[in-house]
Structures are given as C-alpha cells and as structure tokens.
Amino acid sequence: LPLPSSRSRFSGSLLNLQESESENKLDGETASDSESKSEFGGSPPVPTSDDTPEVLNRALSNLSSRWKNWWVRGILTLAMITFFFIIIYLGPLVLMTIVMCVQIKCFHEIITIGYNVYHSYDLPWFRTLSWYFLLCVNYFFYGETVTDYFFTLVQREEPLRILSRYHRFISFALYLTGFCMFVLSLVKKHYRLQFYMFGWTHVTLLIVVTQSHLIIHNLFEGMIWFIVPISCVICNDIMAYMFGFFFGRTPLIKLSPKKTWEGFIGGFFATVLFGLLLSYVMSGYRCFTCPVEFNNDTNSFTVDCEPSELFQLQEYNIPLVLQSVVGWKTVRMYPFQIHSIALSTFASLIGPFGGFFASGFKRAFKIKDFANTIPGHGGIMDRFDCQYLMATFVNVYIASFIRGPNPSKLIQQFLTLRPEQQLHIFNTLRAHLADRGVLGPSEDA
Amino acid sequence: QELDLEERLCELDLRSDSDIPPSTDSTPEILKRVLSGLSARWKNWWIRGILTLAMISVFFLIIYLGSFMLMLLVLSIQVKCYHEIITIGYRVYHSYDLPWFRSLSWYFLLCVNYFFYGETVADYFAAFVQRREQLQFLIRYHRFISFALYLTGFCMFVLSLVKKHYRLQFYMFAWTHVTLLITVTQSHLVIQNLFEGMIWFLVPISSVICNDIAAYIFGFFFGRTPLIKLSPKKTWEGFIGGFFSTVVFGFTFSYFLAQHQYFVCPVEYNSETNRFVTECEASELFQMKKYSVPPLLQAVLGWETVMMYPFQMHSIALSTFASLIGPFGGFFASGFKRAFKIKDFADTIPGHGGIMDRFDCQYLMATFVHVYITSFIRGPNPSKLLKQLLILQPEQQLSVYKSLKSHLVEKGILQPSLRG
Numbered sequence: 048l049p050l051p052s053s054r055s056r057f058s059g060s061l062l063n064l065q066e067s068e069s070e071n072k073l074d075g076e077t078a079s080d081s082e083s084k085s086e087f088g089g090s091p092p093v094p095t096s097d098d099t100p101e102v103l104n105r106a107l108s109n110l111s112s113r114w115k116n117w118w119v120r121g122i123l124t125l126a127m128i129t130f131f132f133i134i135i136y137l138g139p140l141v142l143m144t145i146v147m148c149v150q151i152k153c154f155h156e157i158i159t160i161g162y163n164v165y166h167s168y169d170l171p172w173f174r175t176l177s178w179y180f181l182l183c184v185n186y187f188f189y190g191e192t193v194t195d196y197f198f199t200l201v202q203r204e205e206p207l208r209i210l211s212r213y214h215r216f217i218s219f220a221l222y223l224t225g226f227c228m229f230v231l232s233l234v235k236k237h238y239r240l241q242f243y244m245f246g247w248t249h250v251t252l253l254i255v256v257t258q259s260h261l262i263i264h265n266l267f268e269g270m271i272w273f274i275v276p277i278s279c280v281i282c283n284d285i286m287a288y289m290f291g292f293f294f295g296r297t298p299l300i301k302l303s304p305k306k307t308w309e310g311f312i313g314g315f316f317a318t319v320l321f322g323l324l325l326s327y328v329m330s331g332y333r334c335f336t337c338p339v340e341f342n343n344d345t346n347s348f349t350v351d352c353e354p355s356e357l358f359q360l361q362e363y364n365i366p367l368v369l370q371s372v373v374g375w376k377t378v379r380m381y382p383f384q385i386h387s388i389a390l391s392t393f394a395s396l397i398g399p400f401g402g403f404f405a406s407g408f409k410r411a412f413k414i415k416d417f418a419n420t421i422p423g424h425g426g427i428m429d430r431f432d433c434q435y436l437m438a439t440f441v442n443v444y445i446a447s448f449i450r451g452p453n454p455s456k457l458i459q460q461f462l463t464l465r466p467e468q469q470l471h472i473f474n475t476l477r478a479h480l481a482d483r484g485v486l487g488p489s490e491d492a
Numbered sequence: 493q494e495l496d497l498e499e500r501l502c503e504l505d506l507r508s509d510s511d512i513p514p515s516t517d518s519t520p521e522i523l524k525r526v527l528s529g530l531s532a533r534w535k536n537w538w539i540r541g542i543l544t545l546a547m548i549s550v551f552f553l554i555i556y557l558g559s560f561m562l563m564l565l566v567l568s569i570q571v572k573c574y575h576e577i578i579t580i581g582y583r584v585y586h587s588y589d590l591p592w593f594r595s596l597s598w599y600f601l602l603c604v605n606y607f608f609y610g611e612t613v614a615d616y617f618a619a620f621v622q623r624r625e626q627l628q629f630l631i632r633y634h635r636f637i638s639f640a641l642y643l644t645g646f647c648m649f650v651l652s653l654v655k656k657h658y659r660l661q662f663y664m665f666a667w668t669h670v671t672l673l674i675t676v677t678q679s680h681l682v683i684q685n686l687f688e689g690m691i692w693f694l695v696p697i698s699s700v701i702c703n704d705i706a707a708y709i710f711g712f713f714f715g716r717t718p719l720i721k722l723s724p725k726k727t728w729e730g731f732i733g734g735f736f737s738t739v740v741f742g743f744t745f746s747y748f749l750a751q752h753q754y755f756v757c758p759v760e761y762n763s764e765t766n767r768f769v770t771e772c773e774a775s776e777l778f779q780m781k782k783y784s785v786p787p788l789l790q791a792v793l794g795w796e797t798v799m800m801y802p803f804q805m806h807s808i809a810l811s812t813f814a815s816l817i818g819p820f821g822g823f824f825a826s827g828f829k830r831a832f833k834i835k836d837f838a839d840t841i842p843g844h845g846g847i848m849d850r851f852d853c854q855y856l857m858a859t860f861v862h863v864y865i866t867s868f869i870r871g872p873n874p875s876k877l878l879k880q881l882l883i884l885q886p887e888q889q890l891s892v893y894k895s896l897k898s899h900l901v902e903k904g905i906l907q908p909s910l911r912g
Contacts (some may be wrong), residue, residue: 106819135625215863215866216633216863220862223817223856226692226820226824227817229824233827239831239832241831242828242832246667246670247666249673250666250670253673300651301655379551400646400647400650404649404655407653407661411661412659412662413661434648436643439639441621451742458892458895462899466905470900470906472881473896475891477894479882480886480889480893
C-alpha cells in the first residue's frame, strides 16, 4: 500500500496525531483522549505546529502551559473582534470582500483536507478543476445578486446587459465545460479517487458558497441582519464556554466532551439577553437598519432611508408574570428586538449542531483542526462552523416573516414578459389595488 | 475496521478492470423459452430489442394518458434512481446496518421533494390553492417549513453519529446529498419543462434516446475508431453518425408534434373541471413561417423557400446538445460504474440494467432545456410573478403599479388615460 510514503505530505499536526494514534490503535476515543490530556493537568502541550508569533511566546513564556494557551486564545479572540468592528466601520463593500475571502479560505481548507484524506494531491487536473468549479458557482451567484441590486447600472452598460440577460445560460455553459473536463480527465487507476474528490468538491461548494451568498443577501437587507446573527453565535460560543468553565458538570453530547448542559443553558439565556441589548443599541442608527443600496450617481453604496416599522420604538405591555419582577407596566422597545429573540434562540439551540457536525467531521477524518491559520484557534473553518446554519436561517426568516420579494426584481422580470402577459398582470394588479381602496377612483380603463 | 475497508477498496483498484462481476440474469422465463434456440449473441440482442420496444410503448401510452400521469411517472423514476444510487453506496461501504441511515436518506428525499413541489407546482395550482385556508398558510411559509424539516433531519444525523462509524456516516451523508442534487433537481426541471408544453418534454428525451440507438447502430455497422477509453464500445463513426441522424430526427419529429395543440400548449390546471388542460392560442414558435433556404442548400434541395415552424430551429439546438454533450453524462456514469466496480446500476430491466442506466444521458439534457427555455424562449412565469406582486406591501404595490403603467404607456401597449 502506498500509505507510508504519502504521509510525509501531511501537515505537522496531522503527522503527530497519526503517530500518537497508531500507538493507541486507530480509535475515535484517541482524539478525545489527547484533547482532554492537553487541557487538564500540566501534561505536555498539544502537538499542533506552533505558529504563535514570537512576541506572544516571549511575553507569555513565564506562565504555565494551561494559562498560556488561555491567554493566546483570549488575545486572538479580542484581535478578531476588533478586526470585525473595523470592517463594519469600513462599510458594505469591504464587508462583502471579507465575506468572499473567508469563503475562499474555507473552501481551500476543506478541499485540502480531502486531498490529505485521499492522498490525492497529485491527481491529474484536480486542483485546477476544484478552483474552476468554485469560480463558476461564484460567478453564477454573484451574477444573480449583482443583477438584482445593481439593476440600473447593469442596464446602462451594453456588455453587462447581455451578460445579465443570458446569465444562466453562460453560467451553465461554464459549468458544463468543467464537467466535460472532469470526464475527460478520468484516468484508469484513479477512477474512484477522482469521483470521491468530485463529490467532495460539490458538497463543499454546497456548504461554503451558498452560505456565503446568503450572508451577502442578509447584508443587503440591512447591516443589522448581518451583525446581530453573527454576534449572537460568537456570544453563544464564548458564554457557553464560560458557563461551562465555571459551572460545568453534566456532559452534553459524546461528540464534544467539553460541552456541558450548564454551558448550553447558560449560554442560551446570556445570548438572548445579549441579542436584545445589541439590537436595542443598533436599531437607533440608520447606517445599520437601512437596506444597502447602490447609488447610481455617486457610484457607491449608500445606507440612507426612512426607518421601517421594525426600527421605530413602540410601547409593549409587559406580560403580568414579568410585571412583578421588573416593576414596569409597559416598555418601549423596537419590534426588531422581538425578532432578535428568535435569532438568538436559533443561535443557541440549533447553531451548536453545526459545531457538533464539524466536530464529528474532524473525528471522522482524524484531524484536530481544519487548518492552522489562527494560532490557538485552528483554521477559519473552525471559527465559522456554527455560523453555517445561521446564515440560512436568517435568510429564510427574512423571506418568510419580514419582507416579501424584492420589488425592483419583480419589475425587472415584468419587463421581460410578452405584451399580452404584461397587460394581463397589470390589469389584475389594478383590480387588486382598486379592491383594497389603495388606488384612487380616478384610474380608469 | 475502517482501515480494513480502505485496504479492501485499494485491493479492488489493483485488480484489473475486466474483473467486474457479471450481472445477475433477471430475464423472464417466457422470453428465455422462446429464444432458447438462438445463439447467445443474438439472444442478447433480441432481449434488448424487445425490452426497448416495450419501454417505448409504455412511453407512448403514458403520453396518451396525459400530463398528470407523466408527472407521476417522472416522480417514480426519480425515486427509483435515488434508490439505486443509494443502494450502491450501501454496498460500497458495507453500511447497510448503519443506525438510522436508511430512514434519514428517505427523509431527506422527502424534504427536498416537498420543497421543490411546493415552489414549482404550487405556482401552477394558484387558483386551487387560493380557495383553501390551510394550503394558503403552507404556501406563505413554505420556505420556512421546508427549512425546518431539513434541519430536523440534519440534527437527527448529528445525534445519530456513533463512535466507530463516524467516517462511514459522513460518507453516506455526502453520498445522499450528491445523489439528491443529481436526481431530484433534474426531475423537477423535467417537470417544469413539461409544464411549458409537452413538446419541450418529448423532443429532448426522444433526441437522447434516438442518439443512443443511432450511435449504437452506426457503431455496429461502421464502427472502427474508438472514441474514449472509458467506454470502449463507443466509436467516432457512431458518434458522428448519431449526431446527424439525431438532428434530422429532431427536426422531423418537431414538425409532427408542432401541429397539435395537445403538445404545444402550456399545461394548465383548470380549477372547475379539476383536470389539466392543454388548450391555447398557439404561440409564434408553433406557427408556420416561410424561411429562405441558404444558397448552399438551395442547390442540393432545389427549393428556394421552405415552410417551417420556428420551433424546428430550436430543435436543432436541442438535438445538437443531445448528441454532443449528452454522451458525457453517459461517460460520467460509465466512469462511476468502473470506479465502484459494478456492471450496472441495478437489475431492474432485463438486458438493460437499472433505470439509472437508461437515464444517465438524460441527466444533463433536462437542465440544458430548462436553461435554454428561460434564456431564449420565455421570461419568468407570469402567474408566479403575479403571486409575488400580491404579497408586497400596499405602498410597494402602488409604486410598482406606477412604474408598470409608465412602461406600458411608453411602449404603446396601454392607452394613456385621460385622468390620473
């Protein structure tokens, strides 16, 4: 079997873990054993390749390894949160770019794991094809989004107009080219590996690219729909960890032995509270609550509008149960805060399943982290595994409960219909509006 | 146990490709007795031929029975294809006894079908749905309900992960999702094409079948240069001969179908009679027009102009795709069968293999036809557009109304009113 020679291609962490495992017989138990050994008691540090910057190493050299690890994680967490705030300050375009970079990095991490698992780094064409498929799917999704939101800009420029009119056909043709290249690249001894990598690429695309585009859709709805969900997931992570650290006793699930019921429940309540407070603060600012629009004259993104009902303070009656506790009869809240409770609840109850899924995946393929990008935390994917389901939920939530379809998109679709169809729709709409009394009686056939 | 599995699979790779186990013989007894006199080669040919005719007859019968039966047929084929591919996955990974997995696979199939049927079919039954309260609720929150159902399946999967079987379970999870992506999306695109007009369903499928048969026949009589290592029986002569015959076949077949309203009209649901009807004013595509024959062909054919349906030009594009790109779907399936060391997807049809074996070339065709229709033939679905317009907020509806009105007046479709 060719296994031993190709192991040298593995990254440092993989190799160390595999060697220690082969001593203990390959077993799902081993991964959790080595994890628990590193966290409790002064045993030798976890055998990941250490790419903590030298500065931090020197500053923390006096502390014991347990506290050192904690400090590294803490500092990096603060660094990431600060970075997050800076990006928000810089505006929607930078946010979109960051989301795209994160997506590409996640895709790269998962595909690299696939290569390592199947020792298929040298398969003919395959690296090129994976990136090509990523490009195709991104082209398709960006084209759809750009056409919707930049409608006027697109209509003005001639090449863009043709690209947008035949967008689906062009995307499909690009994808087909990739598919045919794949079929032509099948080599006799490697059929199964090539099909595995093809399947692996497609599932990764399904997970990574669709989520990132849903995030961008949420962003366009209003930056608050981007910031509150992501912050709730991060808060839940941190709070569950802290509650578990101080009060943790009953294990939650065999997949992640460090999670506890106390952490889970404490994290839930803390996240709901945090969501309420954060939404209260953010709903006051137009730059967060207004849909992102592209201004044709200034050719830049603007967030300026009349705040919708959701973001206007309203009086709510406190249910009798809480009245005795809180002491107020009514409270002034934004309706959005009620929605934030739903978002926080999802982030705390279902979000962790994304994390368990990633844990199961790492155990299945015997890896400790997705990659070594962030010192103390692992890869980008490690940080974003709980966000996986959140973006889809927010998008579905918005589409179902907050707003209907996008009016400008509807107008655009209307313009491509045949004249008889246009007339029919127009008349039906007019009858509907007249029924509702929205239209004045001056409108005549 | 996992290392064992990988070793076994690697050993399979090292064996030669010809060591594929022969398929079990599921030919019915009757046929065996009748053909017992002939030699093995001719016997196989006769069985294949008889089954081919049988399948084509079933196809015609279902077309005669109408759109509803066709939809049911497409749905059954989809379920059977899904079942075949999932069973292959079980066999490859010896994972038939994984906890929960069979239920989860079928559950995911149900979820995804529910989502697609809700999105597409509900649009066509708008009038039917408007009358019933419970259905209205289901339609309004359709995406949310589908997502909740899918999430339940996802959480069940995470909770069902068992220590010794993590990798197998993840493989099966991915296998299920890729299979869903292939079979369910294609089948729904087929049904959407069907609703556009039965001709958009019949001509592509027949072109693919014709290409299969014509390439086989040309290859049988004239075949000499192999086409691709994956399928050693395919030849360049068969490929090119099949291409030309399919284009001619598509052309002639469209000519006959374009004359009947039954095939040409979009399928609509009549809420009074509770049935599907195909009656309409034939669109431009299906009205005879004069075309001037290009000078090259004039010399050959001797005519200067010819009366054709515009649809026949589109049928050339469809046939070209069916002959040139469709076979890649077949090569993909051949590669898949070689990769997993199986001769056929299943043994459902004697002499032919499984349902998936017959439909592997159709795989890409349905998507192509759908993309072709939305890009070149028609815009979006008017009734769906109307439904979305009616969901908007009143202020939004008013502003949309004003934009539409100014557009229509500009184009001269609407006469400007004297007041307002």
